[in-house]
Amino acid sequence: MQLVNAEIIVIGDELLYGQIMDTNSHWISQELDLMGVKVVRKTTVGDNRTDILAAFEAAEKRAHLILITGGLGPTQDDLTKPLLAEYFGCEIIEFPEAVAAVTEFFRKRGREMTQLNILQGHLPSCCTYVPNEVGTAPGMWFEREGTYWMSMPGVPHEMKKLMKDFVLPKLSGIFNLPVIYHKVVKTVGIGESWLADLIKDWENSLPDHIRLAYLPSLGHVKLRLTAFGTDKNELYQQVESQISKVIPLIDKYIYGYDDESLESAIGKLLKNAGKTLALAESCSGGYVSHLVTTVPGSSDYFQGSVVPYHNQFKENILGVKSETLASFGAVSEQTAMEMAEGVRRIFGSDFGLASTGIAGPDGGSEEKPVGTVWIACAGEGFLETRKLQLTQDRMLNIQLTGVSVLNLLRICFNQNNK
Amino acid sequence: MQLVNAEIIVIGDELLYGQIMDTNSHWISQELDLMGVKVVRKTTVGDNRTDILAAFEAAEKRAHLILITGGLGPTQDDLTKPLLAEYFGCEIIEFPEAVAAVTEFFRKRGREMTQLNILQGHLPSCCTYVPNEVGTAPGMWFEREGTYWMSMPGVPHEMKKLMKDFVLPKLSGIFNLPVIYHKVVKTVGIGESWLADLIKDWENSLPDHIRLAYLPSLGHVKLRLTAFGTDKNELYQQVESQISKVIPLIDKYIYGYDDESLESAIGKLLKNAGKTLALAESCSGGYVSHLVTTVPGSSDYFQGSVVPYHNQFKENILGVKSETLASFGAVSEQTAMEMAEGVRRIFGSDFGLASTGIAGPDGGSEEKPVGTVWIACAGEGFLETRKLQLTQDRMLNIQLTGVSVLNLLRICFNQNNK
Numbered sequence: 001m002q003l004v005n006a007e008i009i010v011i012g013d014e015l016l017y018g019q020i021m022d023t024n025s026h027w028i029s030q031e032l033d034l035m036g037v038k039v040v041r042k043t044t045v046g047d048n049r050t051d052i053l054a055a056f057e058a059a060e061k062r063a064h065l066i067l068i069t070g071g072l073g074p075t076q077d078d079l080t081k082p083l084l085a086e087y088f089g090c091e092i093i094e095f096p097e098a099v100a101a102v103t104e105f106f107r108k109r110g111r112e113m114t115q116l117n118i119l120q121g122h123l124p125s126c127c128t129y130v131p132n133e134v135g136t137a138p139g140m141w142f143e144r145e146g147t148y149w150m151s152m153p154g155v156p157h158e159m160k161k162l163m164k165d166f167v168l169p170k171l172s173g174i175f176n177l178p179v180i181y182h183k184v185v186k187t188v189g190i191g192e193s194w195l196a197d198l199i200k201d202w203e204n205s206l207p208d209h210i211r212l213a214y215l216p217s218l219g220h221v222k223l224r225l226t227a228f229g230t231d232k233n234e235l236y237q238q239v240e241s242q243i244s245k246v247i248p249l250i251d252k253y254i255y256g257y258d259d260e261s262l263e264s265a266i267g268k269l270l271k272n273a274g275k276t277l278a279l280a281e282s283c284s285g286g287y288v289s290h291l292v293t294t295v296p297g298s299s300d301y302f303q304g305s306v307v308p309y310h311n312q313f314k315e316n317i318l319g320v321k322s323e324t325l326a327s328f329g330a331v332s333e334q335t336a337m338e339m340a341e342g343v344r345r346i347f348g349s350d351f352g353l354a355s356t357g358i359a360g361p362d363g364g365s366e367e368k369p370v371g372t373v374w375i376a377c378a379g380e381g382f383l384e385t386r387k388l389q390l391t392q393d394r395m396l397n398i399q400l401t402g403v404s405v406l407n408l409l410r411i412c413f414n415q416n417n418k
Numbered sequence: 419m420q421l422v423n424a425e426i427i428v429i430g431d432e433l434l435y436g437q438i439m440d441t442n443s444h445w446i447s448q449e450l451d452l453m454g455v456k457v458v459r460k461t462t463v464g465d466n467r468t469d470i471l472a473a474f475e476a477a478e479k480r481a482h483l484i485l486i487t488g489g490l491g492p493t494q495d496d497l498t499k500p501l502l503a504e505y506f507g508c509e510i511i512e513f514p515e516a517v518a519a520v521t522e523f524f525r526k527r528g529r530e531m532t533q534l535n536i537l538q539g540h541l542p543s544c545c546t547y548v549p550n551e552v553g554t555a556p557g558m559w560f561e562r563e564g565t566y567w568m569s570m571p572g573v574p575h576e577m578k579k580l581m582k583d584f585v586l587p588k589l590s591g592i593f594n595l596p597v598i599y600h601k602v603v604k605t606v607g608i609g610e611s612w613l614a615d616l617i618k619d620w621e622n623s624l625p626d627h628i629r630l631a632y633l634p635s636l637g638h639v640k641l642r643l644t645a646f647g648t649d650k651n652e653l654y655q656q657v658e659s660q661i662s663k664v665i666p667l668i669d670k671y672i673y674g675y676d677d678e679s680l681e682s683a684i685g686k687l688l689k690n691a692g693k694t695l696a697l698a699e700s701c702s703g704g705y706v707s708h709l710v711t712t713v714p715g716s717s718d719y720f721q722g723s724v725v726p727y728h729n730q731f732k733e734n735i736l737g738v739k740s741e742t743l744a745s746f747g748a749v750s751e752q753t754a755m756e757m758a759e760g761v762r763r764i765f766g767s768d769f770g771l772a773s774t775g776i777a778g779p780d781g782g783s784e785e786k787p788v789g790t791v792w793i794a795c796a797g798e799g800f801l802e803t804r805k806l807q808l809t810q811d812r813m814l815n816i817q818l819t820g821v822s823v824l825n826l827l828r829i830c831f832n833q834n835n836k
Contacts, residue, residue: 016457018447019602019642022440025462029436029787039434041469044443044460047631051459058476074611075632108809116611134810136611155634157814213437235442279725285716286699286707289725293703294813296779298727304735305725307697313765318723347731355572361714395712 002176002234004037007063009055011071024069036178047077056087070154072137074116098129098138130166183233185223187253188407192216202246219403262406263291269413270301278347279305280339283357287402303347318342333374333385340378352378359397372391375405377412384412420594422455425481427473428462429489442487444661454598456461474505483755488572490555492534510543516556517548548584552576555780599653603641605671607825610634620664637821680824681709687831688719696765697723698757701775736760751803758796777815793823795830802830
């Protein structure tokens, strides 16, 4: 087993001046951590020859693996490629395969190609060309005296695809990596400190070679177990055995494991049961529909949705009674219930979900301040509601409503389909 | 005028291992940029003596201002304070004022204090103590041979308060700051290299003190102009004059400036003209509605939307003719047109937008492969359509469709409301 040190070099003035936030290096850190590669440093430098070359030189002294993002656009301010050529002492030459790929990229999209684009297929002669299927700047792989280098575009989805398709699979062939087994337990509807309190005895009893991390995100908390050892199968069994002990303590908050998202977990529940879903989204404004439809195959159970952003559409399209709106207001339990029932009727679905509320920053009142949201879930023989009192900005209020709506569906499904 | 170079040093294993994302350095960059202080490097190192000291030493050689976040907790793995004392060659001593502040912090919150907390009031004798009113780890300010240092906790709201209350106000007293003026031109519907090709003569004619950067993101390209000088008003005029020269070259792609998003730019167009909007989203599944409703005040112009995920709802709710669906299919120009007209009719809106397509990964055919999307925009006396041939994964296909739908609305609005 080998201790592999990695460094990440992020290139671009826009990152130093705060115009773009670097999310790439965080994602790369997570992926390398999962493989047992240790990131020891991240350096961000601008579009500047001296600084970039100094960063290359310093990193080569310390790291076995150097991952570079950014500075690969076709325009004049992008320096990474010529400086890599200079650093490794080789010429930039035409890679016919790379020129063909960029040409094909434009042909497929029916877009015209400029001379600048063709030059994206010209690379340092000492690199290995790594095709970028989702963009025009190729990846470049270099090796020198036990240090491995990869240069990738700064566009996150292009970088991620190059990492997943090329870099990550390559690492175990190069390095003798430690054996690590991870498993993530995904929970929703409970805060980090409450969760920690429920499982503290179990956490304290974990053996030294199994580490627990709490990874909170909007409305969710992930529990990540990481086991270190020499035998993958053994680690797998040990982790699974620990998980079987923690499940009974937090059963009702768990929606899935590892890469499962809440929306895909719900998709599986519905698909396996042959049930369907429709949505009436007022304050969530289409966000829940978006989440549901990001899941491949969601057309199997998702019927559709209505976003009735004004009262007359809640009446005309969803059939909410005008007396309900007049007596209780649009943001009320009664309206949420009638919206959920209405959308279920229109789409003939098994489940109807609804949200109505005040996302902010305007529209609040003494009685119903910004962040007041009612959500409802209707189905055969049941109608559940929840009131949320959110305190964030508009975007976060919308996102938290989305998580709560999906979680209410999960709860209703489990109560009524067991 | 002085060119002030700043470096940011971020300390913490959790940032290298991907457990926490560093948002601090992005915020600091933005604040310094506004004051004309240039961040020339960001370095993230772990809780490790050698790496932290090396980062201090390297930064001191390059920068006039060094901002350090993290590594200030009360526990043993937090090394920033002892290493700053070591680096500056002074002892850690009790600062009675700092001990009193941390004691008061706990008293106020009715929480018990440990010996470790008391030690948070012990600081390097050579630093200036900077009170942290919202946390327990004080700020520490150092000066040596023209370089100024500030160490702050990694908790974002504590760091921000120390920056706003102490560091930022101090800078103009220390440095004779340059004047910088930025302006960002935001474009949509054209790729980076096409854009560069259209404006290359203008770009080459820019004076040396005005720099141009291309900042591409999904479907968008931002052009950032940065001018350096001594007189803000003069720079403003010079940048505005350059922008007035580039506008005619790329007029039809520009939707806004600086922090404007496409959805908020469209919101302003609609609001100012007193026009309204409704959406029929099949393949975009609610994503465009979500974008539109993230804008505060969108209820002024957004009427609502329908996501008809199956053919019968395109017929029943939107009134698409069954012959249209039978003859041309759901993914066709004809269906997109009838959806746009249908949703405009239902919501009584000025504009009706529609999307229908195959987001993938399944559902493609020889004739209509994954990524085939038709979008339409209907209004009084016009009906525009576009065909997209996308090649990304499901999520990106949805997002690119969303950008294209909003851009089509922008184009139709400009053609029909001038």
